[in-house]
Amino acid sequence: MLALEGLRLEQGAFALKADLTVATGAIVALIGPSGAGKSTLLAAIAGFLKPVAGRVLWDGVDLGGLAPGERPVAMLFQEGNLFPHLSVAENIGLALTPRLRLSEAERARVAEVLGRVGLDGLGDRLPGDLSGGQQSRAALARVLLQDRPLVLLDEPFAALGPGLRDEMLALTAEVLGGAGRTLLLVSHEPREAARIAGETIFVAGGRAEAPAPTEALLADPPPALREYLGG
Amino acid sequence: MSLRAPGLTAAAFILVLLFGTLAAVALRAEPGAGLAPADWAALRFTVSQALVSAGLSVALAVPVARALARRSFPGRGLLVTLLGAPFLLPVIVAIVGLLAVFGRNGLLSLVLGWVGLPPVQIYGFHGVVLAHVFFNLPLATRMILQGWLSIPAERFRLAASLGAPIGAILERPMLRQAVPGAFLVIFLICLTSFAVALTLGGGPRATTVELAIYQALRFEFDLGHAARLGLVQVALTAVAAALVWRIAVPDAMGAGLDRVVPRWDGSRGVDAAWIGLAALFLLVPLGAIGVRGAAGLADVPASIWPAALRSVSVALVSTALTMALALALVLRGGRLAFFAGVLPLAASALVVGTGLFIVVRPFVNPTVLALPVTALVNALLALPFAVRVLAPAHERAEAGFGRLADSLALTGTARLRLVLLPRMRRALGFGAGLAAALSMGDLGVIALFAGTGGETLPLAMFRLMGSYRMAAAAGTGLILVALSLALFWAFDRGGRVDARA
Numbered sequence: 001m002l003a004l005e006g007l008r009l010e011q012g013a014f015a016l017k018a019d020l021t022v023a024t025g026a027i028v029a030l031i032g033p034s035g036a037g038k039s040t041l042l043a044a045i046a047g048f049l050k051p052v053a054g055r056v057l058w059d060g061v062d063l064g065g066l067a068p069g070e071r072p073v074a075m076l077f078q079e080g081n082l083f084p085h086l087s088v089a090e091n092i093g094l095a096l097t098p099r100l101r102l103s104e105a106e107r108a109r110v111a112e113v114l115g116r117v118g119l120d121g122l123g124d125r126l127p128g129d130l131s132g133g134q135q136s137r138a139a140l141a142r143v144l145l146q147d148r149p150l151v152l153l154d155e156p157f158a159a160l161g162p163g164l165r166d167e168m169l170a171l172t173a174e175v176l177g178g179a180g181r182t183l184l185l186v187s188h189e190p191r192e193a194a195r196i197a198g199e200t201i202f203v204a205g206g207r208a209e210a211p212a213p214t215e216a217l218l219a220d221p222p223p224a225l226r227e228y229l230g231g
Numbered sequence: 232m233s234l235r236a237p238g239l240t241a242a243a244f245i246l247v248l249l250f251g252t253l254a255a256v257a258l259r260a261e262p263g264a265g266l267a268p269a270d271w272a273a274l275r276f277t278v279s280q281a282l283v284s285a286g287l288s289v290a291l292a293v294p295v296a297r298a299l300a301r302r303s304f305p306g307r308g309l310l311v312t313l314l315g316a317p318f319l320l321p322v323i324v325a326i327v328g329l330l331a332v333f334g335r336n337g338l339l340s341l342v343l344g345w346v347g348l349p350p351v352q353i354y355g356f357h358g359v360v361l362a363h364v365f366f367n368l369p370l371a372t373r374m375i376l377q378g379w380l381s382i383p384a385e386r387f388r389l390a391a392s393l394g395a396p397i398g399a400i401l402e403r404p405m406l407r408q409a410v411p412g413a414f415l416v417i418f419l420i421c422l423t424s425f426a427v428a429l430t431l432g433g434g435p436r437a438t439t440v441e442l443a444i445y446q447a448l449r450f451e452f453d454l455g456h457a458a459r460l461g462l463v464q465v466a467l468t469a470v471a472a473a474l475v476w477r478i479a480v481p482d483a484m485g486a487g488l489d490r491v492v493p494r495w496d497g498s499r500g501v502d503a504a505w506i507g508l509a510a511l512f513l514l515v516p517l518g519a520i521g522v523r524g525a526a527g528l529a530d531v532p533a534s535i536w537p538a539a540l541r542s543v544s545v546a547l548v549s550t551a552l553t554m555a556l557a558l559a560l561v562l563r564g565g566r567l568a569f570f571a572g573v574l575p576l577a578a579s580a581l582v583v584g585t586g587l588f589i590v591v592r593p594f595v596n597p598t599v600l601a602l603p604v605t606a607l608v609n610a611l612l613a614l615p616f617a618v619r620v621l622a623p624a625h626e627r628a629e630a631g632f633g634r635l636a637d638s639l640a641l642t643g644t645a646r647l648r649l650v651l652l653p654r655m656r657r658a659l660g661f662g663a664g665l666a667a668a669l670s671m672g673d674l675g676v677i678a679l680f681a682g683t684g685g686e687t688l689p690l691a692m693f694r695l696m697g698s699y700r701m702a703a704a705a706g707t708g709l710i711l712v713a714l715s716l717a718l719f720w721a722f723d724r725g726g727r728v729d730a731r732a
Contacts, residue, residue: 048634067642068637068638068640069637069638069640080631080635081635085653094639094649098639098640098645098649100649
C-alpha cells in the first residue's frame with residue numbers, strides 16, 4: 001500500500017498537500033488542471049523532490065531516505081525514457097544491470113519482455129530508428145523487466161496520436177496491471193484514463209484528493225472537478 | 232565512487248599550481264629593489280598597446296558584425312566559420328602571414344613601391360597592434376554578431392513598420408551591453424599575449440611586461456628581476472580580470488551565427504565594403520601563409536621533424552590533462568570548480584613559467600623539464616575553453632537523462648560510462664580538438680625553458696626567423712598549421728563519427 005502522510009510539497013510559490021492511501025494492485029489516474037501538481041506529486045513519490053513535510057510510505061516503510069533508484073518504484077517520464085545512444089536491448093537490459101554485457105539468461109529475459117510488448121527482433125535497433133509507438137513499447141518493456149511493485153506514468157504517451165495513445169494505455173494495463181503492481185498515471189484526458197483506471201485522484205487548488213472510484217467521480221463530479229471538466 | 236570527488240582534487244591542483252607559482256615569484260621578488268625605468272616603460276607599453284588593440288578591434292567589429300547580421304550572401308557561412316580560425320591559428324604562423332602582407336618585403340610595401348612610396352615598417356607598436364587586431368577583430372565580430380542576432384527578428388519588423396529609428400531603439404542598447412564585455416576580454420588577451428611582442432616588438436620602446444620577464448630570465452639571468460616583473464604582470468591581469476568578472480561577457484563560441492535577420496535599412500554598398508575589407512584583412516595573410524609556406528617547404532631543415540614529434544607529444548599529453556581536469560571540474564560543479572575553471576584565463580603563462588622555473592631550479596636544470604612544463608602550462612591555459620565547451624553539454628545530458636539514470640540507479644562510474652560520456656561525446660571531441668590546437672601553437676613557456684635543442688615547432692620557427700631564414704620558417708609554419716588542424720580535426724571528428732543518435 002502506498003501512503004502519503006501529511007505530505008507537503010513546495011516549488012517556489014507552488015505548494016501541494018496530499019494525505020491519502022492507494023491500495024496495492026490498484027490502477028489510479030491523476031487528473032486535474034495543468035500546473036496543479038500532478039507531475040510534482042509523482043516526482044516526490046519517485047524521490048526526485050524532497051517533501052517540505054510529511055512522509056511517503058510503501059507497505060509501512062518510509063521511503064524518505066532512499067535515492068530514486070533504491071525505491072520500489074519504476075517510472076516513465078513524458079519524454080526521454082530511452083537512452084538514444086544505446087540499443088533497445090541495451091536500454092531494456094539496464095533494468096537488470098548497469099553492465100551492458102548481459103549473460104545468456106539476462107538476454108533471454110530481455111527477449112521475453114520484447115516479445116510481450118510486440119517488439120520481437122527489434123532489440124538491436126537504436127531508439128531513433130523506431131516509431132513513436134514502438135519507442136513507448138520499448139520503455140514499457142523496460143519497466144516490465146524492472147519489476148517494481150509501484151509504477152508511475154507521467155503522461156509517457158502524450159506525444160502519440162489519440163488512437164495510438166488508447167492502444168498504449170490498453171497495453172500498459174495488460175502487461176503491467178495485475179501481478180500485484182500498483183499503477184499511478186497522470187492524464188490530461190480523464191475519460192481516456194477512466195478506461196483502465198478504476199480509481200482517480202483529483203489534483204487541484206493545492207490539494208491531491210484521496211482516490212475515488214472513477215465512474216462515480218466522473219458521473220457526479222464535485223464542483224471543482226465539474227469546472228475542470230467543463231460541464 | 233561519487234562523480235563529484237575528483238573535481239575537488241582537480242580544483243586543488245589548479246589552485247596550488249596558480250597560487251603556488253605566484254607565491255614562489257613573490258618570495259623571490261625582493262620588492263625593495265623596485266622597478267627600473269625600462270620596467271615602467273614596459274608597463275606603459277603593455278597597457279597602451281592593449282587599450283589601442285582592444286579599442287580598434289571592437290570599433291572595427293561593430294560595422295562588420297552589423298553587415299554580417301543583415302546581409303545574406305554566398306560564402307557567408309564560410310566567412311563566419313573562418314572568423315573562428317585565428318583562435319586555432321598558432322600566433323607565430325599568423326605573424327609569418329602578416330609579415331608577408333605588411334612586412335618590409337610584403338605585398339603592401341610592393342604596391343606602395345609601384346606608386347613611389349617607401350615600404351611600411353611592421354616592427355614596433357603598430358606591428359603589435361596590427362597583429363592583435365588580426366587575432367581579435369574576428370573574435371570581437373563573433374561576440375558582437377551574437378549580440379545582434381539575439382535581437383528577435385520581430386522587433387526589427389515592428390521597428391520597420393513603425394518607421395522607428397532602429398539604431399536608437401534596438402542596436403545601441405544591445406551594443407551598450409555587448410561592447411564593454413568584448414573590449415575587456417580582448418584587453419585581457421592583449422595584456423597576456425607574449426608571442427606577438429616577442430616577434431614584432433622588442434627594443435626599449437616596444438617591450439611588454441611578459442617579454443621583459445623572458446628577457447630578464449633568459450638574457451640577464453636575473454631571477455629577482457623576472458619575479459618583480461611577474462608581480463607587475465599579475466597585478467595588471469588581476470585588475471583586468473576583476474573588471475571582466477563584473478561584466479557580462481558575450482559569447483563567441485555559441486552556435487546559430489548562420490542566421491540572417493531580414494532588415495529594411497542600411498546601405499548594401501557600405502555593408503559589402505565592410506565585409507569585403509574584413510575578409511581581405513583575414514584572408515590575405517591566411518593565403519600568404521599557404522603560398523609562402525608551400526614555397527618554403529623545400530628549405531625546411533631536417534631538424535623540424537623531431538620538433539614536430541615533440542610538439543605533437545606535448546599537445547597530446549596536454550590535451551589529456553586538460554580534458555581530465557575539465558571533466559572533473561564540470562562533474563563537480565559549484566563555485567569552487569567554476570572558479571578553478573575560469574581562473575587560468577587571468578593567469579600569465581610567463582608568470583606561471585617563472586614560478587615553476589624558480590621552484591625546480593634548486594633540484595634540476597630547468598631545460599630538462601622544458602617539455603613536461605610546457606604540456607602542464609598549456610593544459611592549464613586551455614582549461615577554461617574546455618570547461619566552457621563541456622559544461623553546457625553536461626547540463627544538457629543531466630537535464631535530458633538525469634532522472635532516467637537516477638530511476639535506474641545508474642550512479643558513479645556506470646552513470647559516467649553509460650550516460651554522461653556518450654551524451655557529451657561531441658563536446659568532448661570539440662574540447663579536446665581546441666586543447667590540442669592551442670597547445671600545438673603555443674610559444675610561451677617553451678621559450679622560457681628550452682635549451683639549444685629540445686625545441687617545439689613554434690620555437691623552431693621563431694629561431695629560424697631569428698636567423699633570417701624566412702622561407703624555412705614559412706615552410707615550418709605550414710607544417711605546424713597542418714599538424715594543428717589535423718589534430719583538431721581528428722579529435723573533433725572522433726566526437727561526431729559513429730555518434731549514435
